[in-house]
Amino acid sequence: xxxxxxxxxxxxxxxxxxxxxxxxxxxxxxxxxxxxxxxxxxxxxxxxxxxxxxxxxxxxxxxxxxxxxxxxxxxxxxxxxxxxxxxxxxxxxxxxxxxxxxxxxxxxxxxxxxxxxxxxxxxxxxxxxxxxxxxxxxxxxxxxxxxxxxxxxxxxxxxxxxxxxxxxxxxxxxxxxxxxxxxxxxxx
Numbered sequence: 001x002x003x004x005x006x007x008x009x010x011x012x013x014x015x016x017x018x019x020x021x022x023x024x025x026x027x028x029x030x031x032x033x034x035x036x037x038x039x040x041x042x043x044x045x046x047x048x049x050x051x052x053x054x055x056x057x058x059x060x061x062x063x064x065x066x067x068x069x070x071x072x073x074x075x076x077x078x079x080x081x082x083x084x085x086x087x088x089x090x091x092x093x094x095x096x097x098x099x100x101x102x103x104x105x106x107x108x109x110x111x112x113x114x115x116x117x118x119x120x121x122x123x124x125x126x127x128x129x130x131x132x133x134x135x136x137x138x139x140x141x142x143x144x145x146x147x148x149x150x151x152x153x154x155x156x157x158x159x160x161x162x163x164x165x166x167x168x169x170x171x172x173x174x175x176x177x178x179x180x181x182x183x184x185x186x187x188x
Contacts, residue, residue, distance in 0.1 A: 037111055043092050046100070050111055051081040063087040067101035067131040067179075068162075074124035079173075080106040081123070082114045085131070095188050099181035101131040105174060121145045121173030130164035135181030140165045145173040 047062040055072040065087035107116035142150040
């Protein structure tokens with residue numbers, strides 16, 4: 001029996017039965033590229049892509065930084081989440097270079113509400129978040145509902161090329177899971 005994998009290019013929108021760009025095998029989609037938008041967070045323009053299914057694999061890039069997310073929601077939810085990425089000088093209270101990969105909860109159903117302050121969340125998400133950071137100083141954080149900190153199950157460099165963080169079994173809803181890189185050598 002011959003099994004083939006295919007590479008496809010299009011928008012991923014399951015509700016409209018559009019499978020999207022990605023790598024597919026007969027049994028599952030390996031990775032797909034989802035809708036990307038730009039959004040302003042903390043005065044910086046981030047690239048953002050929404051989570052559209054209960055489980056999946058996403059990739060989003062900004063300049064040379066690519067972020068990856070493998071995730072599974074514990075149950076159906078009405079909260080909107082997005083994978084966001086930024087690679088550049090942050091220009092608030094000085095100018096310093098940052099690289100950011102983050103899974104964030106949006107304040108409402110639209111992507112225009114992502115980046116608005118959120119204090120409560122009910123969605124439990126198991127995830128692995130990683131990126132090909134050039135910055136050598138990476139600061140991971142997981143912020144749960146009611147502004148409580150949670151610890152990752154695993155963090156660190158893989159093959160000196162990507163930095164990762166994973167978490168399973170959170171006890172309260174996820175607000176933000178982020179990897180914040182400081183590239184001190186590029187500060188001006």
